[in-house]
Amino acid sequence: MKQLxxxxxxxxxxxxxxxxxxxxxxxxxxxxxASAWAELAAGDLLVIDLDGxxxxxxxxxxxxxxxxxxxxxxxxxxxxxxGITINRVQDNYVTxxxxxxxxxxxxxxxxxxxxxEYERPLAGLGFRAMPYRDAYTAKTGHAGGWPAAxxxxxxxLPHCYGMIGVGRNMPPDTGSxxxxxxxIGHGPRHLDRNIALVGRVLAxxxxxxxxxxxxxxxxxxxxxxxxxxxxxxxxxxxMSNGERPAFEIMQSEAPDFTRWVExxxxxxxxxxxxxxxAVDICNALPPVRPLPSRR
Amino acid sequence: MKQLxxxxxxxxxxxxxxxxxxxxxxxxxxxxxASAWAELAAGDLLVIDLDGxxxxxxxxxxxxxxxxxxxxxxxxxxxxxxGITINRVQDNYVTxxxxxxxxxxxxxxxxxxxxxEYERPLAGLGFRAMPYRDAYTAKTGHAGGWPAAxxxxxxxLPHCYGMIGVGRNMPPDTGSxxxxxxxIGHGPRHLDRNIALVGRVLAxxxxxxxxxxxxxxxxxxxxxxxxxxxxxxxxxxxMSNGERPAFEIMQSEAPDFTRWVExxxxxxxxxxxxxxxAVDICNALPPVRPLPSRR
Numbered sequence: 393m394k395q396l397x398x399x400x401x402x403x404x405x406x407x408x409x410x411x412x413x414x415x416x417x418x419x420x421x422x423x424x425x426a427s428a429w430a431e432l433a434a435g436d437l438l439v440i441d442l443d444g445x446x447x448x449x450x451x452x453x454x455x456x457x458x459x460x461x462x463x464x465x466x467x468x469x470x471x472x473x474x475g476i477t478i479n480r481v482q483d484n485y486v487t488x489x490x491x492x493x494x495x496x497x498x499x500x501x502x503x504x505x506x507x508x509e510y511e512r513p514l515a516g517l518g519f520r521a522m523p524y525r526d527a528y529t530a531k532t533g534h535a536g537g538w539p540a541a542x543x544x545x546x547x548x549l550p551h552c553y554g555m556i557g558v559g560r561n562m563p564p565d566t567g568s569x570x571x572x573x574x575x576i577g578h579g580p581r582h583l584d585r586n587i588a589l590v591g592r593v594l595a596x597x598x599x600x601x602x603x604x605x606x607x608x609x610x611x612x613x614x615x616x617x618x619x620x621x622x623x624x625x626x627x628x629x630x631m632s633n634g635e636r637p638a639f640e641i642m643q644s645e646a647p648d649f650t651r652w653v654e655x656x657x658x659x660x661x662x663x664x665x666x667x668x669x670a671v672d673i674c675n676a677l678p679p680v681r682p683l684p685s686r687r
Numbered sequence: 688m689k690q691l692x693x694x695x696x697x698x699x700x701x702x703x704x705x706x707x708x709x710x711x712x713x714x715x716x717x718x719x720x721a722s723a724w725a726e727l728a729a730g731d732l733l734v735i736d737l738d739g740x741x742x743x744x745x746x747x748x749x750x751x752x753x754x755x756x757x758x759x760x761x762x763x764x765x766x767x768x769x770g771i772t773i774n775r776v777q778d779n780y781v782t783x784x785x786x787x788x789x790x791x792x793x794x795x796x797x798x799x800x801x802x803x804e805y806e807r808p809l810a811g812l813g814f815r816a817m818p819y820r821d822a823y824t825a826k827t828g829h830a831g832g833w834p835a836a837x838x839x840x841x842x843x844l845p846h847c848y849g850m851i852g853v854g855r856n857m858p859p860d861t862g863s864x865x866x867x868x869x870x871i872g873h874g875p876r877h878l879d880r881n882i883a884l885v886g887r888v889l890a891x892x893x894x895x896x897x898x899x900x901x902x903x904x905x906x907x908x909x910x911x912x913x914x915x916x917x918x919x920x921x922x923x924x925x926m927s928n929g930e931r932p933a934f935e936i937m938q939s940e941a942p943d944f945t946r947w948v949e950x951x952x953x954x955x956x957x958x959x960x961x962x963x964x965a966v967d968i969c970n971a972l973p974p975v976r977p978l979p980s981r982r
Contacts, residue, residue, distance in 0.1 A: 603897055
């Protein structure tokens with residue numbers, strides 16, 4: 393009893409007779425045709441294995457922050473992240489990893505502080521706005537499998553749960569990409585357009601959230617505390633056949649995607665008394681699902 | 688280096704000479720006079736001690752859900768929660784606790800399904816709206832130290848990170864209060880007006896978030912998995928002098944509170960290039976701080 397948000401699936405046959413309710417968001421995703429999905433390029437999939445065999449998989453946002461993403465790929469391929477630790481876990485905010493010694497030199501070819509890739513032209517993105525208000529900007533919606541926000545001219549990735557950003561010092565520094573953070577709480581949207589967002593966690597969030605919070609200022613771990621350590625960071629494209637993970641993401645151009653957004657905004661399963669009539673962008677992150685390992 | 692969100696405090700003296708920046712949100716809170724704060728009543732403070740000595744402190748929202756809150760207090764005073772376990776941890780959603788056997792009888796006097804205390808009249812709350820849009824409703828703001836949302840006639844608590852709600856079955860069931868959940872991700876505001884919210888976590892969120900996610904449907908723990916257990920749940924009012932915790936909360940009527948909201952919306956410390964110009968209600972939860980234990 394008292395199973396909050398019990399699935400409506402159980403009672404669907406009965407309801408179908410009574411009222412033929414519209415499909416739920418989950419049902420729309422489950423029934424969407426193959427054409428509604430696209431596999432993420434293996435060259436844009438960052439696979440981070442931690443000591444203890446936890447795995448985090450991150451989609452990299454080349455369309456939004458190409459130079460920062462190129463930096464990250466070069467750091468990965470140089471093995472720079474291997475042995476790096478999680479140093480900061482601030483509750484309802486971010487988990488951050490990088491070189492705790494602050495002395496590990498960057499490999500050659502890394503741009504120490506790329507241009508501020510905090511926003512980009514809206515044109516060319518294929519942005520599709522949701523018909524709902526946003527607290528922070530004129531429009532929010534989706535573009536190529538990404539959540540996005542826009543003022544009509546520029547577009548940017550929003551700071552939602554699971555998004556990956558580039559730690560930086562005071563401006564004009566933009567960060568090299570050698571220090572990264574994941575959002576682990578309510579979307580800190582005030583950071584939008586102030587930091588380069590470079591990706592989204594597709595799997596393994598638990599490895600970033602089910603961690604002791606840091607006791608020091610801004611959630612940094614106290615010196616001497618054992619820290620989760622990256623055993624190996626790789627691009628899926630560099631992993632051998634059969635072992636590399638693969639994911640597909642629902643495409644915002646698909647008619648079923650539009651129906652999914654509407655169903656997220658207007659939940660009509662038997663649990664809900666009053667559908668919200670709206671959904672904010674951080675509660676409408678495009679559906680993602682794993683594919684069998686590629687061969 | 689790359690300490691994301693490095694505090695502006697370090698560079699303040701220099702900046703003060705150059706431009707005299709307005710105080711940050713944190714500075715406004717730190718400098719607010721005693722009159723801007725009010726201590727929470729010990730009878731409305733729920734103190735949950737878990738095995739392993741982690742403590743969670745929750746403010747109960749009597750003004751929004753009086754009968755559910757009365758139920759919870761009666762359950763606490765009957766010792767009903769002692770020995771109860773956390774049974775569900777769904778990433779980016781909720782951590783939920785209750786009687787895993789689903790057979791523990793409720794003590795006498797508990798209303799099994801109170802009226803649906805999902806909203807209440809706006810009048811009498813002292814609601815102060817923020818001057819910003821909300822994705823979900825007409826107005827959001829604050830009332831008596833609580834975040835609140837309103838359509839102009841009714842008001843309700845919003846589902847923000849750290850808010851506590853009452854698990855329920857399908858309507859018309861509203862839940863007794865014997866099964867509770869805490870929001871541990873981006874605010875699932877679609878649940879607003881569909882469930883009784885009864886409180887807010889003031890301290891100890893880590894005990895609810897730094898937990899393994901459940902592997903079963905909706906994040907329930909698999910049978911046989913070790914679950915965090917409540918050793919003792921008490922009201923602060925029932926704890927002995929010197930051991931009971933105390934908290935104060937910044938009051939929305941205080942001029943400094945209005946300044947704090949504005950500073951949250953327009954961050955002007957040296958880290959920010961572009962202040963957001965707005966803040967959503969879940970990023971503007973009233974500041975809380977512990978007081979010395981009461982004697």
